[in-house]
Every structure is written in structure tokens, then in C-alpha cells.
Amino acid sequence: MSPKNYSRTVRALLEHQALVRPAAVYALAVPAEPAASTVAPTQLSFADMARSSRQVTTLLLSQGLAPGDTVSLVMPNGLNTLRLLVGAMHGGWCVNPVNLLSSATQMAYVLEHSDCKLVVASPDWAERVRAVLATLARPIALLVCSPDFDPAQDILPSATTDTPEPSPDALALLMYTSGTTGMPKGVMLTQSNLAANALSISTEHALSPRDRVLAVLPLYHINAFAVTMLAPLAHGGSLAMPPRFSAGAFWQQATQSRCTWINVVPTMISYLLEGAAPQADVSGIRFCRSASAALPPAHLRAFEAQFGIGIIETMGLTETVAPAFSNPLQAGLRKLGAVGRASGCEARVIDAALQSVPDGTTGEIAIRGPQVMRGYYKNEVATADSFTPDGWLRTGDLGHRDTDGFFFVTGRIKELIIKGGENIAPREIDEALLRHPAVLDAAAVGVADAHYGQDIMVCVVLREGHTADEPALRDFCSTALGRYKTPKVFHFVHDLPRGPSGKVQRLKLVDWVAQHATA
Numbered sequence: 001m002s003p004k005n006y007s008r009t010v011r012a013l014l015e016h017q018a019l020v021r022p023a024a025v026y027a028l029a030v031p032a033e034p035a036a037s038t039v040a041p042t043q044l045s046f047a048d049m050a051r052s053s054r055q056v057t058t059l060l061l062s063q064g065l066a067p068g069d070t071v072s073l074v075m076p077n078g079l080n081t082l083r084l085l086v087g088a089m090h091g092g093w094c095v096n097p098v099n100l101l102s103s104a105t106q107m108a109y110v111l112e113h114s115d116c117k118l119v120v121a122s123p124d125w126a127e128r129v130r131a132v133l134a135t136l137a138r139p140i141a142l143l144v145c146s147p148d149f150d151p152a153q154d155i156l157p158s159a160t161t162d163t164p165e166p167s168p169d170a171l172a173l174l175m176y177t178s179g180t181t182g183m184p185k186g187v188m189l190t191q192s193n194l195a196a197n198a199l200s201i202s203t204e205h206a207l208s209p210r211d212r213v214l215a216v217l218p219l220y221h222i223n224a225f226a227v228t229m230l231a232p233l234a235h236g237g238s239l240a241m242p243p244r245f246s247a248g249a250f251w252q253q254a255t256q257s258r259c260t261w262i263n264v265v266p267t268m269i270s271y272l273l274e275g276a277a278p279q280a281d282v283s284g285i286r287f288c289r290s291a292s293a294a295l296p297p298a299h300l301r302a303f304e305a306q307f308g309i310g311i312i313e314t315m316g317l318t319e320t321v322a323p324a325f326s327n328p329l330q331a332g333l334r335k336l337g338a339v340g341r342a343s344g345c346e347a348r349v350i351d352a353a354l355q356s357v358p359d360g361t362t363g364e365i366a367i368r369g370p371q372v373m374r375g376y377y378k379n380e381v382a383t384a385d386s387f388t389p390d391g392w393l394r395t396g397d398l399g400h401r402d403t404d405g406f407f408f409v410t411g412r413i414k415e416l417i418i419k420g421g422e423n424i425a426p427r428e429i430d431e432a433l434l435r436h437p438a439v440l441d442a443a444a445v446g447v448a449d450a451h452y453g454q455d456i457m458v459c460v461v462l463r464e465g466h467t468a469d470e471p472a473l474r475d476f477c478s479t480a481l482g483r484y485k486t487p488k489v490f491h492f493v494h495d496l497p498r499g500p501s502g503k504v505q506r507l508k509l510v511d512w513v514a515q516h517a518t519a
Contacts (some may be wrong), residue, residue, distance in 0.1 A: 002378070004399075005379070007199060008191065008192045008195050008196075009165070009166050009167075009168055009193055009195055010090060010166075010169055010172060010230065011089070011165065011191075011194065012195065013195055013233040013234055014022055014046065014049055014086065014107045015050060015197060016232060018046040018047050018050035019045055021064070021235070021236055022045060022047035022211060023047065024046055025044070025046055026045060026048070026049050026232060026238055026239070027043065027232075028042065028043035028044070029042045029079050029092075029148065029215075029241055031147065031238045032243050032397065034252045034253050035383065037302035040294045041257070041306075042079060043082070043286070043435065044079055044082075044149070046166045046236075048251060049082075049083070049087075049269070051160060052083045053086060053091065053276055054088070054091075055158070055295065056083065056084060056090070057087065057091035057158055058156075058157045058159045059133050059155070059156055059157055060088065060118070061163075061451040061507070063118050063141060063143065063158070063443050064141075065117050066236055067091055067092030067093055067163050067164070068092060068119045068170065069093055070095075070096050070114040070117065071084075071088050071093050071095055071096065071116060071119075072095075072096040072098055072111055072117075072118070072123040072259070073097050073120045073220075074094070074098045074100070074120070074443045075097075075120065075122045075124070075147045076122060076147050076218070076243065076410075077215070077218060077224075077241055077243060077516075078122075078146070078148045078149070079147075079148065079149035079217055080145055080149050080154075081147045081219055082219070082229060084145070085219065085229065086233075086388055087480065089166075089173070090166075091163045091166075091184075092163050092164070094171045094172055094173065094174050095172070095174070096114045096116055096174045096175070096176075096184055097109055097220040097225065098111070098173065099176065099220050100125075100218065100220060104131070104359045105198040107163060107338030108135055108136060109183050109184070109510035110176050110184060110186075111119070111132065111140060112136050113377070114142055114174055118140065118141045118142075118143060118494050119140055119142050120142075120172070121143070121144055121145070121425065122144070122145065123146060125147070126142070130142060130181075133203070135217060139476060145250040152497070154223045165193065166189050169191065170187070170190060171190055171374070172189060172193075172194055173189040173194060174186050174187070174189075174190045174222075174377055175187050175190060175318050185377075185378070185379055185382055186376060187377075188373055188375055188376065188377050189321055189373055189374070190374055191439060192228055192412040193321050193370065193371050193372070193374075194226065194280060194322070195230075195234070195322065196322055196324060196344065197226055197344060198226065198230040198231045198233060198234040199234045199278050200323070200344030200345075200371065201226065201230075201231040201323060202234040202237075203344075203464050204323070204326045205261070205326075205329055205459060207232075207261075208235055209232065209235065209236035210260065211228075211232075211235065211238075212237060212238070212240055212257065212258060213231075213232070213238075213239050213240070213259060213262065214240050214242070214250075214254045214262045214265065214373070215239040215263070216242060216244070216245040216253075216268070217229035217245070217263065217264070222316075222317075222322045223263070223467075224263075226321045226323075227263050227291070227322055228241075228263055229418065229486070237399050238252065240259055247272055247274070248275060248276075250268075250272060251278035251280060252278075254285060255278070255281065255282060255284070258284065258457075259284075259285060259287050260284060260285060261290075262287075262365065263308075264288060264289045264290060264512060265293055265502035266290060266293050266294065266295040266296070267293075267498065267502040268301055269288075269300075270299060270440065271439065272303070272307075273302055273303060274463075274464075277306070278307065279510045282307060282308070283308070285309050286379055287310050287312050288303070288307075288312070289311075290311050290314070291313075291316065291322065292502055293503040294430075295313055296430070296434045297336050297337055297431065298431075298435055299434070299480070300313070300336065308460070310334075310428045312327050312340075313334070313338065314326040314327065314339065315339035315340070315344070315407075315493050317391065317393075317395060319386070319393060320345070320369075320371050320372055320373070320393070321341060321373075322519075323344075324342065324343060324347065324369070325340040325343055326339075326341065327339075327406075328340070328341075330500035335402075338402075338407060338448045339407050340406060341404075341405045342367075342405070343365050344370070346369055347367050348363060348365075348401070349361065349364065349401050349407075350363050350364050351363045352396075354392075359401050359402060360400055360401075361400055361402075362399065362400045363392060363398070363399075363400070364398060364413060365395045365398075365407060366392040366394055367392065367393045368391055368392045368393065372393050375391070385503070386474065391409070397412060397413075398410050398413055409427075410425040410427060410428070411427050412427035416444070417444070417445070417446035417454055418446070418457055419446070419449075419452045419454050419455055419456065419484070420451075422454040424458035426443070426445060426446070426456075426506060428485070429442070429456060429457075429481065429485065429487060431482050432476075432477060433458065433460060436462075436473065437466065438468035439462065439463065439468070440461045440462060440463040440464055440495055441461040442458055442460050443458065443506060443509060444456055444457065444459075444487060444506075445457055445459075445507070445509045449488070455488040455489070456485070456486070456487040456512075457488065457509070457510070458487040458489070458491070459493045459512070459513060460473065460491065461492075461494065461495060473490055474486060474487075487497035491513045493512070496509075496512070497509065497512045
């Protein structure tokens, strides 16, 4: 490994940990029901991961793939999924984790568009993937592999092979956005992009080899990929991986696996607040990290009061390898409602002319730094539209910066409601309704109106055992927001359409209501 590439590739991060702490645990499997399990959890050390990465190289070479080719994975969380993702990047391949919430049409598009040479699928996905591959114009090989690590059934060969060291500029991850307004875009992230943010996350949260995170988010999403899988490679800590998120088992999984921090999205926080109190001591959990969607302040306060664990709000994009903003580790320095200060990058707020605006002025948030993507795969127009001429990534998020350098996000440009020429951020409507004791969740969106151009529609999910009718919520909004911002239309629904990160897909709400409204 050349000195200039130290800590600038996934391979460099892993090899460093395998050298300085070879026997330390990198990842361990957590059973779905930890209290019922008497079997010691399967675990992988850093030395195990370094060796298995070379086995993955042998496997991919045997399949006719050369470093630089793309490998797609259609697999849920598991230690084998980790081994394949890390191992492929270690050897210089580009990985494409496919969103398991994709429709067959979206999956076909991603597999075709990505130019992948091989798809690795778990047994429960194999038939569906075969059906998708049969519709494509070009042949793509399929390999079936369990996401769970079982040495007796391991598909990796015993032989190990080394490839030349990947360049920091080599493409390492091709991750497709959720595509709420059209077909997904393939975000190109390099080895150095991934390594930079793994190091930044570790530094931001003062993580060390003593730290372990409960990894409940899916690895096909950038949050889990960067924060729970890659960051421990930078700071020498570890991750505990259950098969999936379970509100009922969450606290036992965290405490029995001795986690010191947890990484969740706001939807999970909502479920945990609705669930039973932990039956174990959670004082060893230093903090909870919330990301990927806006966390209502009421939920943050309730979580901290109920569980005694402080929440660090962060924000990022697939295009920035997850976090680009973070609140401080020190509780007293955090700001409620802020996504934090720029983390590992520079950030500013710009106007429609792409010029910086003064603190306190609302505009589009822009980012520049080592974790910012190369661009969108085979989409030069979208890439050009996403950057300013001087190289700042345009996030599409509206917000402002205060005089202390904290950023506040008020909405998405495409989701902004323009009523009678006035700009209204839908998040403001959501957060007002979430203060009502009967409301569990809410999401507002603009709808066509003959007089104002747009008016406000809101979808409301009520708490179990609570009731509230439209007149009551209308009066509540009128007091909290004023008559002009009070929604014109209320719909009561059982849930809301969300992407894999937990974000509400606002632009789908109108069609969603037609199918799911209960009143």
C-alpha cells in the first residue's frame, strides 16, 4: 500500500485495522430474539474480514469479472452481505446494493442501467431476480448466496488472491436514489469519497475501538452503508447486526450485544416511543444518532425524556456518502431543530442566482468537500444540473444558516407549497400537527387550487386509542399556524408512503390518498 493512499480507500482502512488489532471484533450477528438464543453469536474479526476480502476477490475473478466491473447485490442484512460488499470494494470492484423495496420495473432498470456483470442474490430473492434478468436485453450472471455467515455452507473459495491496490479515485459504490419523481439516478462514489466520510463520522462522534453500534438499517441505504458498515473500519470499533429492525427486540439487542451507540431514522424513534420501556440497563448507550429524515422536535424531547439517551441530529445525502451535517457530541452545544454544522465539508446557502446569502436568509443549501459524489452514472445532464459552476453540490434542500454556523432545513425545493405567491414549507405544517396529542404522524403537500394556484392538503395518522376529527384539527392548526397556513383538505390514513430511509414521499401523497384514505 503506497503511503499516499493510506486511509483513502476502503482497502486501506480495513488493512490498517487488520494490522493493528487483527483479533478485535468487527461485526457480530445478533439473533432476532436475543433472549431466546443460547447460541454464541457468529462474529468476524478484522483479520477475518481481510482474509475473506481476498476470498471474495478469488470468487469474482472466477466469475470472469475484472477489477473495475460492477457487482450488484440483492440481499438483506447479514454477515455474508458485509463480507461481499467490503470484499468487492477491497479488491477494486464497484458494488451496487439494490434497494429491496424496488418494484420489479425499478430493479430491472437498475440492473440494466448499472452495467453490472454479476448479481449476487439471497435464496429468498433468487427467483424474483431470475425473472427480472430474463426481461433484460443483455446477459447478467446470477450467484445465490445466503446473507448469513455459515462456514459449513460458505460459497467463498478457500484460496485468497490479491489484486493491485485500488486507486482512491476508482469507483467503489454505485447507489441508486429512491426515484420518487422518476427512474432512480445512479450516484457514483469513489474509494476516497467513502474513506473520507468514514473518517469524518468517526471524528465527529469521537468513536474509538471501544465503541459498538447496533446496525438495524438496511445496507442498501447509504446511511447504513457509510455509518454502520464503513465507519468502524476507520475507528476500529464494531457493529452488531440483527436481521432487521424490531421495536420489540431493539433494546435487548442493543444491551446484550454491548452497544455504546445506536443509529436510527425518525420512523424508528416513533416506533420505539410507542413500544414498551426497556427491560435492561441502557446507561451504556452514549448517544442515539438520528438521520435520513427530519425528526420532529416533540419526538426528540420525548425520546430523551423516556430513555435518558441524547439524540444527535445529522443530515446528509446519498450524494455525500450520508452525513454532511451533524450536531455536536456535547449535548449542551446541540440546537433543537437544526441538522447541525457542516461535518467533513464546507456548506453554504445560495439564492436562485447561485450566490451566497447572509446568515438567517432562506435559500438552497450547497455542499463542497471530499465526500461529494463524482456525479450521476451515464447522466451528464443531471450531473451538470446538480453542481454550481464553481463545484458546489446543490442539495435541493431549502434552509438557512444561523450566526453560529448551524443549518436549519425547512423543506425541499420541489416540495415547496406556493399558495397565492407565498412560500410555505410543508414541514412547518407537519410539525404543528405533531404537537397535537392525538396525532402520531402527518405530512402536508401542495394541491392545485383555482384561486391560489396551490393550497394545502395534509395526511394524518392518529395514535392508537386516540380520536380527532377534521374540525378539531382545523381549529388546532388555525391557532398554531394561522388561517392562511391551515390545510384546506385533511385526510386520515393508516400510514404514509416512505422511502427506504424513512423519508415521507410527499410527491406521492395525492395518489396515495386515493388508495389509502380511511375517511
